[in-house]
Amino acid sequence: MKAFLLHRDRDVDWAADPPPETPDTVRDLGLDTLLEAMSDDDAFLRDVALRVLTRPLTGPQEIVYRQRVLRDCVEHTDTAVELYNLAVETIAAEHHIWPSFLRTPESVLSRSVTAMEMFTGALRKLRAIRDAHAEEFRSPGMTAFFRMLEAELDDAWFETVDSHLRQLRFKSGVMVSATLGRGCVGTGYVLREPHPGPGWRDRITRNVSPSYTYRLPDRDETGARALSELRDRGVDLAADALARSCDHILSFFTMLRRELGFYVACVKAYEKLTGKGEPVCFPEPLPPGRPVTVCRGLYDPCLSLRREGRVVGNDIDAADADGVGLVVVTGANEGGKSTFLRAVGLAQLMAQAGMFVAAGAFRADVRTAVFTHCRREEDAEMVSGKFDEELARMAAVADRITPGGMVLFNESFAATNEREGSQVARQIVRALLDCGVKVVLVTHLYDLAHGLRERHADDALFLRAERREDGTRTFRLTPGVPRPTSHGEDLYARVFGVPAP
Structure with missing residues (x-):
């Protein structure tokens, strides 16, 4: 998922350093005062505003694209701030999910499941904002953003994610298949979907498929360690895939925070100038x-x-x-x-x-x-x-x-x-x-x-x-x-x- 609120078809390179002339520009134009008005002492908003201001667009159509998004944010400030705050809160919540000191596939999977459950809740809120306010916005940037949310975050997607997360909790244990390789060493470990448990009719009639069961003796530390290694091998691919999915969603909210942050900062300065009766306009780029x-x-x-x-x-x-x-x-x-x-x-x-x-x-x-x-x-x-x-x-x-x-x-x-x-x-x-x-x-x-x-x-x-x-x-x-x-x-x-x- 991409927000594309600052550019029509690409992301901003936030990792790039500001141009070398930036300190002179800030000093000579008194830019600190404008940045303070845009940020209200928020270091993050100040950095975003400075990076965007010192990397000017060179195409009139690109400029008009941003102008129209900013007009939407000025006219619907509450919604823009609500979207921005949701991104801020989601990123903060992810940072508070502490990983285990033992970097094992099972610990990675456990943290990723917790993070994905939190992300799913945030995405539901994002979809709810879209459903409530999408019709109010007219700019190509915001309408494309809301269309993307509608297409990507439909009800079927949430149902599928919820189902997978329930399974990945492995409340009934982990089912792993493997084959015996040379020297009777296990190979080809694959995580399998658990069989559904017996229903109430099967329990009454005892119509349960036979299975082979082995219970570890108490104090068998070596056996417990071996079993844990088998479990880690089974969940390794699932843990890696889910961790990548969490990183993708986190990067989406991080980008959304930065791009919306610029518009929120602009609205702050806009309101301060118009609040004292100063004229402002959206310029005509030639x-x-x-x-x-x-x-x-x-x-x-x-x-x-x-x-x-x-x-x-x-x-x-x-x-x-x-x-x-x-x-x-x-x-x-x-x-x-x-x-x-x-x-x-x-x-x-x-x-x-x-x-x-x-x-x-x-x-x-x-x-x-x-x-x-x-x-x-x-x-x-x-x-x-x-x-x-x-x-x-x-x-x-x-x-x-x-x-x-x-x-x-x-x-x-x-x-x-x-x-x-x-x-x-x-x-x-x-x-x-x-x-x-x-x-x-x-x-x-x-x-x-x-x-x-x-x-x-x-x-x-x-x-x-x-x-x-x-x-x-x-x-x-x-x-x-x-x-x-x-x-x-x-x-x-x-x-x-x-x-x-």
Whole structure:
């Protein structure tokens, strides 16, 4: 049995390690806040959410498949949580069935029978949930899952399993056949179905088939050991087959827990954002080839989750006939530039994970991966300078990125003088664009922004953080050419209470 809730026709490789860029992505985008909202301090849900978010889907149809399952889970949260809790409880119950210290076929069979009886009860509950709620779900993923349960877990299956489990308890003893091999050594041991016991008529008339019986004398330890070995040989194949069946059912519930866990985590974040009145939407994924980013009311969900009230969103239109592969953001300090960059990165990751997006509307082409390159604090141990450290991280990104990727730069290469930093950044951005990589760049380097404007005036979007005449920041971005000032005098006046000299 397969759940197939995250992919239409395959399982997720949960054993694979997260991509090497994951720590930088988590740090630069503030992803920990979103993961906390999705997990509620549940380490398992956090791990599942992180693994899915950092391995983006690259096909629009795959993304829509997950979106539709998530819509079902949002609309029928109680049922989704009930299914998830059943998987959690079943796995925990299996772990509490302790094996015998003696790893013998009989002990394996005994534990497997107990586990299978527990699994059968859990599968009955699963079938009952399906019978009660299957008609409520509309997504291809959930309907296929419920159809699978109906086909695999019918009444005949449960009757057959119950019958086999009763026999495998061997309350009337074990019947084993064997043949004599060379040297009168037993061989070809086969477990046989026990003969039905005599009925009441046979007992009255004593019409019982004769049989040969041998009783072990008391204290015959050698004979008891030999008899136990014969019994183990007989039940060995049955014990192995039943243990494999238990492993199969356990793996099903383990996979179901992980796949449903992702959707349960998404619902938690969805409810927290909508509960405070923030807009969310299911984005429109576009096929790769033409870089597009169009959004309405896009905001940083992590910033919103850390604050009591709502946060400011932005409307962006980075699309034309040939696509817009470069977005450059300049403007006033503390005007919302870095927040916008994080919002774009989070929206891309969430969209390609099959999640909702923190915006009123969002449309973008799929990317092979999302990389970040943000400024860092000075190395406390002075192992290297900030500029050397930035170049080293950029080299690591260059080693892993492929055509169709996406890079988010936040005040990169500003650790050296403006002329040198601008020259390095221009060459890197040019190389990335030539390779089909989408670039979103936040910078206060006027030389860099002005140079990009001259070269990419027709195929790039230039945004500027809005500042009113009195110095107030609105935290909104509007299209505008770069200016040679970031209005640092506003910060000086705010800190020192006097105009900048």
